[in-house]
Amino acid sequence: MRKSFWRALALTLVVAALNIGLWGFLNRPVHIADWRGGVAGFAYNPSQRYQDPTKLIFPSEAELDSDIRMLSQYTKRIRTYSTAENPQIPRIAKFYGMRVMAGAWIEGRAERNERELAALIAVVRKNDNIDRVIVGNEVILRGDTSVKSLIGYLDRARAQLKVPVSTAEPLDTWQRHPELAQHVDFITVHILPYWERVPRKDAVGFVLGQYRELQKLFPDKPIVIGEVGWPSNGNRREYAQPSLADEAHFLRDWFNVAAREKIDYYVMEAIDQPWKEGIGGRVEAYWGVFNASRQPKFSFTGTVIEDPIWPWKAGLASLIALLPMFWFARHFIRFRATGLAFFLALIQLSASILVWMATLPYDFYLDPFDWAMLLLLFPAQLAIILILLINGFEFTEVLWRPRWLREFRPLQPEPGDPQPFVSIHLACYNEPPEMVILTLDSLAALDYENYEVIVLDNNTKNPDVWKPVEAHCAQLGGKFRFYHLEPWPGFKAGALNYGLEVTDPRAAVVAVVDADYEVRSDWLRALTGYFADPKVAVVQCPQAHREWEHNPFRRMTNWEYDGFFRIGMHHRNERNAIIQHGTMTMVRKDVLANTGAWSEWTICEDAELGLRLMKAGYDLVYVDELMGKGLTPADFKAYKSQRYRWAFGAMQIMKARWDWMTSKDSGLTRGQRFHFLTGWFSWFGDALHLVFTLMAMLWTLGMVLAPRWFTLPMYLFLVPLIGFFVFKAAFGFILYRVRVPCSWKDTIAASVASMSLSHAIARGIFEGLWRKKGEFIRTAKSRRIGKKPNPFTSVSEELLLFLALVACVIGMINSTGVNYIEGRLWIAILAAQAIPYASALAGAWVAHRSGDAVG
Numbered sequence: 001m002r003k004s005f006w007r008a009l010a011l012t013l014v015v016a017a018l019n020i021g022l023w024g025f026l027n028r029p030v031h032i033a034d035w036r037g038g039v040a041g042f043a044y045n046p047s048q049r050y051q052d053p054t055k056l057i058f059p060s061e062a063e064l065d066s067d068i069r070m071l072s073q074y075t076k077r078i079r080t081y082s083t084a085e086n087p088q089i090p091r092i093a094k095f096y097g098m099r100v101m102a103g104a105w106i107e108g109r110a111e112r113n114e115r116e117l118a119a120l121i122a123v124v125r126k127n128d129n130i131d132r133v134i135v136g137n138e139v140i141l142r143g144d145t146s147v148k149s150l151i152g153y154l155d156r157a158r159a160q161l162k163v164p165v166s167t168a169e170p171l172d173t174w175q176r177h178p179e180l181a182q183h184v185d186f187i188t189v190h191i192l193p194y195w196e197r198v199p200r201k202d203a204v205g206f207v208l209g210q211y212r213e214l215q216k217l218f219p220d221k222p223i224v225i226g227e228v229g230w231p232s233n234g235n236r237r238e239y240a241q242p243s244l245a246d247e248a249h250f251l252r253d254w255f256n257v258a259a260r261e262k263i264d265y266y267v268m269e270a271i272d273q274p275w276k277e278g279i280g281g282r283v284e285a286y287w288g289v290f291n292a293s294r295q296p297k298f299s300f301t302g303t304v305i306e307d308p309i310w311p312w313k314a315g316l317a318s319l320i321a322l323l324p325m326f327w328f329a330r331h332f333i334r335f336r337a338t339g340l341a342f343f344l345a346l347i348q349l350s351a352s353i354l355v356w357m358a359t360l361p362y363d364f365y366l367d368p369f370d371w372a373m374l375l376l377l378f379p380a381q382l383a384i385i386l387i388l389l390i391n392g393f394e395f396t397e398v399l400w401r402p403r404w405l406r407e408f409r410p411l412q413p414e415p416g417d418p419q420p421f422v423s424i425h426l427a428c429y430n431e432p433p434e435m436v437i438l439t440l441d442s443l444a445a446l447d448y449e450n451y452e453v454i455v456l457d458n459n460t461k462n463p464d465v466w467k468p469v470e471a472h473c474a475q476l477g478g479k480f481r482f483y484h485l486e487p488w489p490g491f492k493a494g495a496l497n498y499g500l501e502v503t504d505p506r507a508a509v510v511a512v513v514d515a516d517y518e519v520r521s522d523w524l525r526a527l528t529g530y531f532a533d534p535k536v537a538v539v540q541c542p543q544a545h546r547e548w549e550h551n552p553f554r555r556m557t558n559w560e561y562d563g564f565f566r567i568g569m570h571h572r573n574e575r576n577a578i579i580q581h582g583t584m585t586m587v588r589k590d591v592l593a594n595t596g597a598w599s600e601w602t603i604c605e606d607a608e609l610g611l612r613l614m615k616a617g618y619d620l621v622y623v624d625e626l627m628g629k630g631l632t633p634a635d636f637k638a639y640k641s642q643r644y645r646w647a648f649g650a651m652q653i654m655k656a657r658w659d660w661m662t663s664k665d666s667g668l669t670r671g672q673r674f675h676f677l678t679g680w681f682s683w684f685g686d687a688l689h690l691v692f693t694l695m696a697m698l699w700t701l702g703m704v705l706a707p708r709w710f711t712l713p714m715y716l717f718l719v720p721l722i723g724f725f726v727f728k729a730a731f732g733f734i735l736y737r738v739r740v741p742c743s744w745k746d747t748i749a750a751s752v753a754s755m756s757l758s759h760a761i762a763r764g765i766f767e768g769l770w771r772k773k774g775e776f777i778r779t780a781k782s783r784r785i786g787k788k789p790n791p792f793t794s795v796s797e798e799l800l801l802f803l804a805l806v807a808c809v810i811g812m813i814n815s816t817g818v819n820y821i822e823g824r825l826w827i828a829i830l831a832a833q834a835i836p837y838a839s840a841l842a843g844a845w846v847a848h849r850s851g852d853a854v855g
Contacts, residue, residue, distance in 0.1 A: 008329035011337075015325060015344045016318040019352060023314035029303035030245045035255040036301060040263075041077035041101070042270035042289070043227055044068075046086055049292040049365070052275035053085055065092050070294060071270055072096035079226065079266045081105055081137055084119040090127035099131050101224075101266070103168075106136035106153055107144045117153060121160050133157060134188055134226065136167040140177060147177050154183040168226040171210045174217065186222040189214055192268060193250075194231055194283070197238035200246040203230065204253050211263065227268035228254060232297055233364065234283025235712060236821045242283055245306045248298040251289070255300075274365035282711055285365050292365060313355050321351035332397075339400020346392045350385045353720055357381060380688060384724050387685045390678045394571045395731045399738060406573050408623045410526035420528050422451040423507035423589070425499040427492050428515035430460045433468035435631070436515045440469075442628075443513070444476050448524040451479065451511075452504050458485040458495040490600035491775075492582065497597050500589075507589050512606075514583040518546060519628035527586065530621050537591045537618030538610060541584040542569065546629035552749075553843070553850040557632045557639055559742045559750035563732075565624065566739045572679065573622040575671025579679070580610030580620060584628045591618060602656070603775070604649025611653065611676060615660055615667040636840075636847040637794035638780040639753075640760040647761045650680050651768025683761050685728075686836075690762040693801060693833045700808040700830065704815045712822040722825060725832050756843035758836035759798050791848030795840045802837035805830050 046064055051057045059067075064086065071078060076098050080089055082105040090100045104120040106113050117135070124130045135157045139145050150167060158165045164185035171189055174180065181187060191210045193203035207228055214223055230250035231242040251267065258265055272288035290296055298304050307313070325344045332340065361374055424443060428436055436455075443453050455473055460466045466484055473482040483502065488494055496512065503510065509531055513519060523541075530539045542565035548554035572578045585606065592598075595612055598605045610620055633639040660666040661676050668676070702710030732754075736747045792799055809830050816823045 004333045005330065008326055008333055011329050011340055011344060012322060012325040015341065015348050016322055018345075019318050019321070019348045020311075020314045023310050023317075023352070027305055027307045027310040029305050030249060031303055032249050032252045033256055034301040035252045037255065037259060039075040039255065039267055039289075040258065041079060041266035042071055042075050043266045043268050044071065044078040044080055044089075044270045045273045045276075046089065046271075047273055047275055049274060052278075053082075054275065054279065058085060061088055061092070064089060067271065067294065068092050068096055068098065070290070072098055074289075077101065077266070078270070079103065079134070081134075082116065083123050084116050087119055087123050090123055090130050094127060094129040099129050100127070101132040101134060101226075102130045103134040103137060104153075104157070106139045106150065107142075113145075113153065117157065120157065124161050124163060130163060132164050132166065132186070132224070133161060134166055134168050137226075138169055138173075138190065139167070140169055140173045140180075147180065151180065151183045154180075158183070158185070164222075166224070171214060174214060178217065181218050181221055184221075186224055187214060187218055188224050188226040190227040190268070191225055192227060192229065194237055194240040194242065197240050199239040200230065200241065200250055203240075203250050204257055207254065208257065208261070223264070225263060225265035228265050229268035229287050231283045231286045232288075233286035235281065237283075242286060243306060244297055245304050247289075248304040252300060272365070277365065282364075313359060314352075317348070317352040317355040320355065321348040324351075334402060335396065336400040336402065339396045342400070343392055343396040346389060350389055353385060354382075357720075380692070381720075383681075383684065383688060384721070386678075387681050388724060388727055390681050391728060391731045394568065395735060397571055397574065398567055398735055404570060404574065406576065406622075408530070408621050410522070410623060410625050410627075411529040413525060413529055417529070419448060419450045419525075420508035420531055421504065421506040422448070422509045422511050422524050422528060422586070423499075423503040424451060424453045424511045424513060425456060425496055425503075426453060426513055426515055427456045427458065427495040427499070428460070428469070429458055429492075429495075430462070430465060431515045433465055433472075436469045437472045439513065439515055439517050439519075440472055440476060440480065442518040442521075444480070445521050446519070446524055447521040448528075450506075451524060452507070453480045454499045454502060455480065455482045456485065456495040456499050457483065458488045458492075460484070460486070491603060493598035493600040493602075493605035496605070497600065500593060500597055503589065509586050510589045510592055511586045512582055512584075513628065514630050517583060517628045517630040519584075520626075523584075523627040526625075527623060527627070531586075531588060533619070535617075535619045536621055537588045537613045537616075538580055538620040539586045540578060540580055540620060540622050541627040542566075542624055543581060543583060544626040544629045545632045548632055551850050553635070553847040554632045555746065556749035556753045556843070556846065559740065559746045560753035561632070562740050562742070563736055563750060563754070567735050568679075569622055570624065572675045575669065575675060576614065576619055577669075577672040577675035577679075578610065578620050578622045580606050580613075582606035583630065587613075588618075591616070601773075602649050602652040603645055604653060607649065608653050608657070611657060611660070611668075614669075614672050617667060634780045635794070636756075636791075636844040639843070639847070640757060640794060640840075643757045644760045644764040647683050647764025648768040648771075650683065651765055652772075654680065655769070683765055686758040686761040687765040689758055689833065689836065690766075693805065696830060696833060697804055697808055700812060700826075704811040707815070712816060712826055718822065718825040718829060721829060722832070725829075752839045752842055755836045756798075756839035759801070759840060791844045792841065795844045798837040798840035802834055802841060805834040805837065809834075 046059045046067055047053060048059050048063055051059060068078070068089070078093060078098060079101040080086070081103040083102055090102060093100050102120060102123060104116040106116065120133060124133060135153050136150055139150055140147060154165060154167060166184040166186050166188040167180065168188040168190055171191065174187065174189065189210070191207045193206045196206065198206045211223065211225065230247045232244040232247040234242045236242070267289060269287045271290045271294065272286055272292045274285045274292055276284035288297070325347050328347065329340055329344060357378070366374070426439065440453065440455070455469060457466045457469065470482040470484065473480040483498065485495060485498060488498070490497065500510070509528060511524070527539045530536050543561055545554070545558045545561065548558040569578055582605070587609070591613060592609070595616055599608045602608050613620065633642055654661070660668055661673050699710060703712065733747065733751065736750065740747070742750070809827055812823060812827050812830070818824050818827065
């Protein structure tokens with residue numbers, strides 16, 4: 001015991017330490033050339049954190065004074081963009097011994113331009129520390145006015161001012177309109193490598209190259225770089241990645257090069273301006289050397305760390321994960337070391353992602369809308385992590401257990417062993433008589449003495465369907481009794497409850513089999529012995545199929561079903577928490593009758609019965625042996641409707657029995673509560689998938705039609721989502737290869753079949769949560785129609801969703817393009833969201849081509 005304690009503790013501490021090491025590796029210090037001098041100049045926009053000049057919200061004089069006093073410690077020059085908005089800046093700057101390159105904001109409104117020009121002239125005449133002026137900032141680049149109009153403003157300013165006058169444009173504007181140079185006293189150029197998609201390592205060389213091109217073009221004109229810099233956050237622009245370390249690296253390298261080359265420049269920009277995000281995209285908010293709280297983002301000397309507070313985050317993540325990891329290691333110490341280490345790492349990774357997601361918003365300037373979206377999405381992100389952990393636990397237990405703790409096999413009874421009397425109930429509704437007769441013949445061939453067969457035909461209207469079955473029961477003799485119930489309430493549960501009423505009083509066990517099953521002759525003989533244990537209430541065999549080998553659709557669905565019975569049922573059986581299903585199942589009769597019989601309020605009466613018997617303290621035995629084989633659904637419509645019914649019924653049970661699954665005093669064990677609460681999480685994942693798909697389509701529509709208001713989500717939020725898709729797919733695929741005896745081709749086909757049900761499950765979940773009652777729709781195992789229907793009739797909703805997602809992908813490629821990592825990731829997510837709908841179309845087509853629909 002002590003040894004297992006220390007082993008669990010050691011594993012926990014090792015994983016926690018590795019987590020801290022990983023955080024440290026991702027935030028290792030960056031060594032950059034120091035800069036110990038002053039900055040030549042700063043481009044200065046004075047808006048505070050929640051101010052916005054486009055909404056006429058301007059800083060006070062005290063706020064301006066505070067900013068300029070701070071900047072005076074780093075530079076003696078600042079550049080402004082508008083004089084009419086904050087005319088007091090030059091006066092305050094003069095108090096701190098700073099010079100100003102003052103700007104007049106020129107745009108498409110002549111009245112505004114005249115006001116700006118008049119304000120500029122007035123301020124220059126009052127403040128002798130204004131040594132240069134800029135009339136217009138990227139006016140030609142934006143297309144706000146013509147070159148001729150801009151020249152008119154420049155000439156008027158030069159005529160009335162005694163200081164040098166210029167306008168600010170990027171290199172290509174000066175190249176296309178060299179005539180501008182004749183109307184300025186010096187050239188002001190903006191060189192921002194990020195916008196040109198230049199990687200940071202090449203950025204300084206790019207700036208020098210553009211600067212020298214301008215020198216060749218205008219050899220007689222002084223040149224000032226009016227904006228040069230690098231953003232610390234925002235979207236990647238092809239090869240240009242915004243980051244704090246890259247901003248520090250670029251600027252410190254640039255300061256050294258500019259000093260050596262004696263280049264006049266203004267850093268873009270002094271202080272982050274969150275309001276700019278609304279007019280130029282997310283990255284526009286993060287060009288400052290200081291953040292919006294007026295704190296320096298990095299030092300000009302020493303190493304730079306991308307996230308200076310990473311030790312606190314790493315420590316918190318390790319602390320959050322410590323107790324869950326230790327608990328898991330202690331309780332599952334029997335797992336192989338590799339499996340323990342894997343799941344502990346998964347717990348730790350989940351805790352790190354939670355900490356990262358919770359703290360990441362504070363690295364950005366989020367508005368109330370952003371926060372509202374985050375608050376809505378955070379529960380969904382938690383659900384994704386929970387689904388990943390639940391799937392990871394199943395993956396770990398199935399893959400790395402030394403042995404199953406609860407494993408049951410067919411028994412070998414000795415001659416003379418007692419045979420409890422078994423009443424076999426076969427409920428059917430509108431089933432092809434030849435199919436039911438085959439099942440009855442297999443039951444007649446059972447190698448067992450003490451049994452009866454009760455056939456319960458409920459609500460079949462056509463006598464030609466049920467009369468042959470009745471006649472065949474009469475031919476098979478006294479063990480077989482037939483009842484035609486019409487009208488009869490309660491669907492299958494109602495019929496089975498009638499069967500209980502007419503069951504032979506000698507019966508100790510009730511067995512239920514579907515009308516399409518062909519059972520093995522030793523079914524009862526090999527399994528009824530388990531009821532010798534009074535704690536055993538149910539003996540369950542897997543649902544299995546026949547006649548699928550040469551039919552592509554039946555083949556893919558057969559292997560899809562097989563996965564649950566080879567993987568999920570074993571996983572649940574370890575904690576006596578299997579899902580009872582309504583065929584190839586045996587139930588102790590007195591327990592069934594005394595606990596309420598079959599529940600007619602749910603369309604999944606079998607699963608509800610299993611849960612009820614667990615609550616009563618009984619054991620359910622799962623024997624993974626194919627004791628009977630039925631038919632897979634006949635076509636894709638039947639396949640979908642069956643899974644929809646299961647999801648709808650699961651929600652009925654969850655709503656009605658919620659207190660059982662959440663209360664410690666319910667009679668259910670902790671393991672049973674865990675499996676019944678989490679067993680449906682993957683189905684909730686399908687419901688979330690539909691929600692995410694609709695939200696993603698709406699957001700994509702916004703990005704295509706209104707890019708000013710809708711921007712690409714940050715790749716930092718998209719990477720975990722992509723990771724979830726990859727991990728979830730990998731878990732399922734690996735487990736199939738290990739546990740299910742099928743080929744790679746069949747594994748892929750089963751995966752397609754599984755994904756094709758996503759929309760049906762999502763509808764079942766939502767309608768089951770919303771509605772109280774559902775209709776038990778019979779799963780057709782064969783069709784008798786003369787002409788094949790359109791293959792996509794049964795998947796019309798999936799088809800619409802698929803086409804909508806394809807349109808979104810095309811729209812993204814044509815608008816945002818694939819040059820940004822965020823764009824590529826978003827397109828990848830849209831494509832991943834389309835996979836279940838494409839799978840449904842593929843499943844419907846395979847079913848159509850398989851030829852089963854024509855009888």
